[in-house]
Amino acid sequence: MKLTDPQFLAALPDLDVAHIPGASLAARTSLGIGGSTDLLVIRRHDSLPALFTLLQQAGVAFRFLGGGSNLLVDDGDLPWIVLQLARHDPEVTLEGNIATMDAAADLGRTVTFCAKHDLGGMEGLIGVPGTVGGALRMNAGAYGMQIGSYVREIQLYRAAERRIIFLRGSDINFEYRHTSFALGDIMLAVKLELPSKPYREILQGIRICNEKRRSSQPLNQKSAGCIFKNPPGASAGRMIDELGLKGLQVGDACVSSRHANFFLNAGHATADDMLRLIAQVRDRVRAAFGVELETEVILWPAH
Ligand code: EPU
Numbered sequence: 001m002k003l004t005d006p007q008f009l010a011a012l013p014d015l016d017v018a019h020i021p022g023a024s025l026a027a028r029t030s031l032g033i034g035g036s037t038d039l040l041v042i043r044r045h046d047s048l049p050a051l052f053t054l055l056q057q058a059g060v061a062f063r064f065l066g067g068g069s070n071l072l073v074d075d076g077d078l079p080w081i082v083l084q085l086a087r088h089d090p091e092v093t094l095e096g097n098i099a100t101m102d103a104a105a106d107l108g109r110t111v112t113f114c115a116k117h118d119l120g121g122m123e124g125l126i127g128v129p130g131t132v133g134g135a136l137r138m139n140a141g142a143y144g145m146q147i148g149s150y151v152r153e154i155q156l157y158r159a160a161e162r163r164i165i166f167l168r169g170s171d172i173n174f175e176y177r178h179t180s181f182a183l184g185d186i187m188l189a190v191k192l193e194l195p196s197k198p199y200r201e202i203l204q205g206i207r208i209c210n211e212k213r214r215s216s217q218p219l220n221q222k223s224a225g226c227i228f229k230n231p232p233g234a235s236a237g238r239m240i241d242e243l244g245l246k247g248l249q250v251g252d253a254c255v256s257s258r259h260a261n262f263f264l265n266a267g268h269a270t271a272d273d274m275l276r277l278i279a280q281v282r283d284r285v286r287a288a289f290g291v292e293l294e295t296e297v298i299l300w301p302a303h
Helices: 006-011 045-058 107-116 132-138 200-214 236-242 271-289
Strands: 017-024 036-042 063-064 071-073 082-087 092-095 098-102 153-157 163-169 185-193 253-255 263-265 298-300
Touching: 006 045, 017 098, 017 107, 017 153, 036 045, 045 153, 045 163, 063 263, 082 185, 092 107, 098 107, 107 132, 132 185, 236 271, 253 271
Parallel strands: 036 082, 063 082, 071 298
Antiparallel strands: 017 036, 092 098, 098 185, 153 163, 153 185, 253 263
16 A cells, blocks of 8 residues: 555655555565565654554554564455554663563564573574564463563554553463454553573573474475464374474465474465465364464464
8 A cells, every 4th residue: 555645645754654655474474475565663662652643544554563573464455454563672671671672673682681680581482583562462372482472562553442451461362372352452661571691501591492493394495484273282283293394385485394383485485375285284183183272473464
């Protein structure tokens, strides 16, 4: 979608919002799939209410992009624009056991920064790509931990109320890859309360998690992490593997031969290739195990 309304465009510089016309979403997602549309980068959180009023007045549809690491975006000319928060420097500040960070901060860098200051707990998240905000929304977790356990307070923009609000960690349900945030909530900043641990000990934990990940997951390849959630008491990856579906390919989309719940863009896969692969695998799992797999990857269809 192209933003053309001159009044709308003229209002953006005062709000400290940068306009990037025709931004490629393939270039901004870890799967490397997705068409293009105009992108607005928001440099000041307090511009959000005015920006949302402008978007509503102009009747412009939009989506909100975090780090793009758990996202499958449709191909072609997309019928909505994309909003994204700019990163702020410094991304993390510390006060005792409380680490305050920008939602746009890189998750991995945040984990290592906290570790260097003797704050642990997030070792399992090392190697999970994306932003802190994205990790919060999905309640990212691995190796027995989840980010939600450490949330003391979150600052977010609640689109439905057109205002910035603060929520205590205890006000939010953090479940397996699911949270009680509203659809229009935009994470802005978070305070995590982290356990004190000596850096050496945290580093040891990080090394172990890195090693486990390296030995079981296809890193450095274009993926969105696990494509399906694990059904209660079962492993999606194991079921897909047991059906012999590793390597199954539709166009350039394929099931990883290393971990069967990772689907890769092995070249120039389209969203359609990936969606057809997802549907085929889901059908096979349903037929063999009577289990309906639910996608963990977030889908942004054009229509
Ligand atoms: N397995 C197979 N074949 C495979 C993959 C896995 O037999 O191709 C078996 C493994 O041998 C193991 C079991 O299935 O016995 C579980 O596999 P794994 O330990 O790799 O964990 P997972 O349940 O597949 C989950 C998360 C990952 C997270 C790891 C480590 C989900 C959907 N996935 O994977 O998170 O990194 O545990 O804690 O919850 C993600 O969310 O994107 C993600 C990658």
